[in-house]
Amino acid sequence: EPEVTQTPSHQVTQMGQEVILRCVPISNHLYFYWYRQILGQKVEFLVSFYNNEISEKSEIFDDQFSVERPDGSNFTLKIRSTKLEDSAMYFCASSEADPITRSRQFFGPGTRLTVL
Protein backbone atom coordinates (compact mmCIF):
# COMPACT_ATOMS: atom_id res chain seq x y z
CA GLU A 1 0.00 0.00 0.00
CA PRO A 2 1.34 3.50 -0.78
CA GLU A 3 2.47 5.48 2.23
CA VAL A 4 3.31 8.96 3.35
CA THR A 5 6.94 9.46 4.28
CA GLN A 6 8.50 12.10 6.50
CA THR A 7 12.05 13.27 7.08
CA PRO A 8 13.84 13.54 9.36
CA SER A 9 12.45 11.13 11.93
CA HIS A 10 13.95 13.24 14.72
CA GLN A 11 15.11 16.84 14.62
CA VAL A 12 16.86 18.62 17.45
CA THR A 13 17.23 22.39 17.27
CA GLN A 14 18.07 25.38 19.39
CA MET A 15 15.35 27.79 20.42
CA GLY A 16 15.03 30.60 17.89
CA GLN A 17 16.27 28.54 14.97
CA GLU A 18 14.28 27.83 11.84
CA VAL A 19 13.32 24.25 11.04
CA ILE A 20 11.81 22.67 7.96
CA LEU A 21 9.97 19.40 8.27
CA ARG A 22 9.56 17.47 5.08
CA CYS A 23 6.86 15.17 3.85
CA VAL A 24 6.28 13.20 0.68
CA PRO A 25 2.53 12.60 0.35
CA ILE A 26 0.99 9.74 -1.60
CA SER A 27 1.51 10.55 -5.25
CA ASN A 28 -2.09 10.88 -6.46
CA HIS A 29 -3.31 12.76 -3.40
CA LEU A 30 -4.16 16.43 -3.67
CA TYR A 31 -4.92 17.43 -0.06
CA PHE A 32 -2.11 17.70 2.43
CA TYR A 33 -2.16 18.26 6.15
CA TRP A 34 0.03 18.87 9.14
CA TYR A 35 -0.83 17.82 12.67
CA ARG A 36 1.16 17.94 15.85
CA GLN A 37 1.11 15.92 19.04
CA ILE A 38 2.77 17.36 22.10
CA LEU A 39 4.06 14.56 24.32
CA GLY A 40 1.22 13.07 26.32
CA GLN A 41 -1.43 15.19 24.64
CA LYS A 42 -3.87 14.75 21.82
CA VAL A 43 -3.18 15.05 18.12
CA GLU A 44 -4.01 18.60 16.96
CA PHE A 45 -4.80 19.85 13.49
CA LEU A 46 -2.50 22.58 12.19
CA VAL A 47 -3.24 23.20 8.55
CA SER A 48 -4.58 21.76 5.32
CA PHE A 49 -3.31 22.61 1.86
CA TYR A 50 -4.89 22.22 -1.54
CA ASN A 51 -4.19 23.61 -4.98
CA ASN A 52 -1.07 25.40 -3.77
CA GLU A 53 -2.75 27.31 -1.01
CA ILE A 54 -3.85 26.89 2.55
CA SER A 55 -7.35 25.46 2.71
CA GLU A 56 -7.85 25.68 6.46
CA LYS A 57 -5.75 26.36 9.50
CA SER A 58 -6.19 26.18 13.24
CA GLU A 59 -5.46 28.83 15.82
CA ILE A 60 -2.17 27.08 16.52
CA PHE A 61 -0.94 27.83 13.01
CA ASP A 62 0.25 31.38 13.58
CA ASP A 63 2.67 33.56 11.65
CA GLN A 64 5.70 31.56 12.67
CA PHE A 65 4.41 28.59 10.69
CA SER A 66 4.30 28.27 6.93
CA VAL A 67 3.72 25.47 4.47
CA GLU A 68 4.90 24.98 0.96
CA ARG A 69 4.82 22.51 -1.86
CA PRO A 70 8.15 23.39 -3.44
CA ASP A 71 7.95 20.75 -6.15
CA GLY A 72 5.66 18.01 -7.36
CA SER A 73 6.39 15.60 -4.55
CA ASN A 74 7.36 17.37 -1.32
CA PHE A 75 5.21 19.19 1.22
CA THR A 76 7.02 21.13 3.90
CA LEU A 77 6.24 22.75 7.23
CA LYS A 78 8.52 25.59 8.25
CA ILE A 79 8.73 26.94 11.76
CA ARG A 80 10.45 30.29 11.51
CA SER A 81 11.73 30.79 15.04
CA THR A 82 11.25 27.75 17.21
CA LYS A 83 10.10 27.97 20.79
CA LEU A 84 10.41 25.38 23.53
CA GLU A 85 6.70 24.70 23.30
CA ASP A 86 7.07 23.69 19.65
CA SER A 87 8.63 20.44 20.81
CA ALA A 88 6.23 17.78 19.59
CA MET A 89 5.67 15.02 17.10
CA TYR A 90 4.59 16.47 13.77
CA PHE A 91 2.51 14.31 11.49
CA CYS A 92 1.96 14.88 7.81
CA ALA A 93 -1.09 13.41 6.12
CA SER A 94 -2.55 13.35 2.64
CA SER A 95 -5.85 12.46 1.06
CA GLU A 96 -7.66 12.39 -2.23
CA ALA A 97 -9.61 15.40 -3.43
CA ASP A 98 -12.97 13.65 -3.76
CA PRO A 99 -15.28 15.05 -1.05
CA ILE A 100 -16.11 11.58 0.25
CA THR A 101 -12.66 10.04 0.27
CA ARG A 102 -10.97 13.28 1.32
CA SER A 103 -11.68 12.40 4.94
CA ARG A 104 -9.63 9.25 4.64
CA GLN A 105 -6.32 10.76 5.54
CA PHE A 106 -3.17 8.71 5.34
CA PHE A 107 -0.62 9.65 7.99
CA GLY A 108 3.12 9.56 7.90
CA PRO A 109 5.27 8.19 10.73
CA GLY A 110 5.93 11.63 12.15
CA THR A 111 8.94 13.82 12.85
CA ARG A 112 9.86 14.30 16.48
CA LEU A 113 10.99 17.89 16.97
CA THR A 114 12.95 18.70 20.09
CA VAL A 115 13.65 22.37 20.81
CA LEU A 116 16.40 23.01 23.33
Place this chain on the structure above:
Amino acid sequence: AQSVTQPDIHITVSEGASLELRCNYSYGATPYLFWYVQSPGQGLQLLLKYFSGDTLVQGIKGFEAEFKRSQSSFNLRKPSVHWSDAAEYFCAVGLYNNNDMRFGAGTRLTVKP
Protein backbone atom coordinates in the same frame (compact mmCIF):
# COMPACT_ATOMS: atom_id res chain seq x y z
CA ALA B 1 -17.46 23.39 18.43
CA GLN B 2 -16.92 19.76 17.67
CA SER B 3 -15.08 17.73 20.28
CA VAL B 4 -14.13 14.15 20.93
CA THR B 5 -13.89 12.53 24.33
CA GLN B 6 -12.15 9.27 25.12
CA PRO B 7 -12.94 8.69 28.80
CA ASP B 8 -10.35 5.98 29.37
CA ILE B 9 -6.73 7.06 29.38
CA HIS B 10 -5.34 3.57 29.87
CA ILE B 11 -6.92 0.14 29.59
CA THR B 12 -5.32 -3.22 30.38
CA VAL B 13 -6.82 -6.45 29.09
CA SER B 14 -5.62 -10.02 29.00
CA GLU B 15 -4.75 -11.59 25.69
CA GLY B 16 -7.81 -13.31 24.27
CA ALA B 17 -10.23 -11.14 26.21
CA SER B 18 -12.72 -8.85 24.56
CA LEU B 19 -12.10 -5.13 24.25
CA GLU B 20 -14.22 -2.03 24.09
CA LEU B 21 -12.75 1.46 23.80
CA ARG B 22 -15.15 4.31 24.35
CA CYS B 23 -15.53 7.43 22.26
CA ASN B 24 -18.10 10.20 22.56
CA TYR B 25 -18.38 13.19 20.29
CA SER B 26 -20.06 16.50 20.46
CA TYR B 27 -21.33 18.03 17.28
CA GLY B 28 -24.59 19.41 15.94
CA ALA B 29 -24.75 17.16 12.89
CA THR B 30 -23.60 13.65 12.17
CA PRO B 31 -19.90 13.85 11.57
CA TYR B 32 -17.57 11.42 9.94
CA LEU B 33 -16.09 9.21 12.64
CA PHE B 34 -12.76 7.45 12.65
CA TRP B 35 -10.59 5.22 14.76
CA TYR B 36 -6.83 5.37 14.34
CA VAL B 37 -4.14 3.24 15.97
CA GLN B 38 -0.64 4.41 16.76
CA SER B 39 2.03 1.88 17.61
CA PRO B 40 5.14 3.16 19.39
CA GLY B 41 7.27 5.19 17.01
CA GLN B 42 4.77 4.79 14.22
CA GLY B 43 2.34 7.07 12.46
CA LEU B 44 -1.41 6.91 12.68
CA GLN B 45 -3.07 4.02 10.88
CA LEU B 46 -6.75 4.13 10.02
CA LEU B 47 -8.65 1.20 11.56
CA LEU B 48 -12.12 2.06 10.34
CA LYS B 49 -14.45 4.92 9.53
CA TYR B 50 -18.14 5.73 9.54
CA PHE B 51 -19.75 8.08 7.07
CA SER B 52 -23.35 6.89 6.77
CA GLY B 53 -25.44 3.75 6.38
CA ASP B 54 -24.94 0.66 8.49
CA THR B 55 -24.08 1.80 12.00
CA LEU B 56 -21.85 -1.20 12.63
CA VAL B 57 -18.64 -0.84 10.66
CA GLN B 58 -15.92 -3.39 10.22
CA GLY B 59 -12.30 -2.43 10.10
CA ILE B 60 -8.90 -3.96 9.75
CA LYS B 61 -7.26 -6.32 12.26
CA GLY B 62 -10.62 -7.66 13.43
CA PHE B 63 -11.87 -4.37 14.87
CA GLU B 64 -15.39 -3.06 14.60
CA ALA B 65 -17.17 0.04 15.83
CA GLU B 66 -20.79 0.95 16.33
CA PHE B 67 -22.22 4.40 15.79
CA LYS B 68 -25.01 5.20 18.24
CA ARG B 69 -26.58 8.52 17.42
CA SER B 70 -28.69 8.64 20.58
CA GLN B 71 -25.58 8.33 22.73
CA SER B 72 -23.25 10.33 20.46
CA SER B 73 -20.86 7.42 20.71
CA PHE B 74 -18.63 5.46 18.41
CA ASN B 75 -17.09 2.72 20.53
CA LEU B 76 -14.40 0.44 19.18
CA ARG B 77 -14.60 -3.29 19.87
CA LYS B 78 -12.65 -6.44 19.31
CA PRO B 79 -13.86 -9.88 20.46
CA SER B 80 -10.41 -11.30 21.19
CA VAL B 81 -7.37 -9.13 21.76
CA HIS B 82 -3.92 -10.14 20.56
CA TRP B 83 -0.64 -9.01 22.14
CA SER B 84 0.15 -7.07 18.96
CA ASP B 85 -2.89 -4.87 19.57
CA ALA B 86 -1.03 -3.05 22.34
CA ALA B 87 -0.91 0.56 21.12
CA GLU B 88 -2.50 3.97 21.47
CA TYR B 89 -5.97 4.31 19.97
CA PHE B 90 -7.43 7.60 18.82
CA CYS B 91 -11.00 8.40 17.97
CA ALA B 92 -11.42 11.29 15.54
CA VAL B 93 -14.22 13.42 14.13
CA GLY B 94 -14.23 14.93 10.70
CA LEU B 95 -16.72 17.03 8.84
CA TYR B 96 -17.90 16.84 5.27
CA ASN B 97 -16.06 19.44 3.24
CA ASN B 98 -13.97 20.42 6.23
CA ASN B 99 -10.40 19.31 6.64
CA ASP B 100 -10.17 20.09 10.32
CA MET B 101 -10.15 16.63 11.88
CA ARG B 102 -10.37 16.61 15.67
CA PHE B 103 -8.82 13.84 17.70
CA GLY B 104 -9.60 12.49 21.11
CA ALA B 105 -6.87 12.36 23.72
CA GLY B 106 -6.25 8.69 23.03
CA THR B 107 -6.55 5.46 25.00
CA ARG B 108 -3.44 3.42 25.66
CA LEU B 109 -4.07 -0.30 25.46
CA THR B 110 -1.85 -2.72 27.35
CA VAL B 111 -2.27 -6.45 26.71
CA LYS B 112 -1.31 -8.87 29.47
CA PRO B 113 -0.07 -12.33 28.48
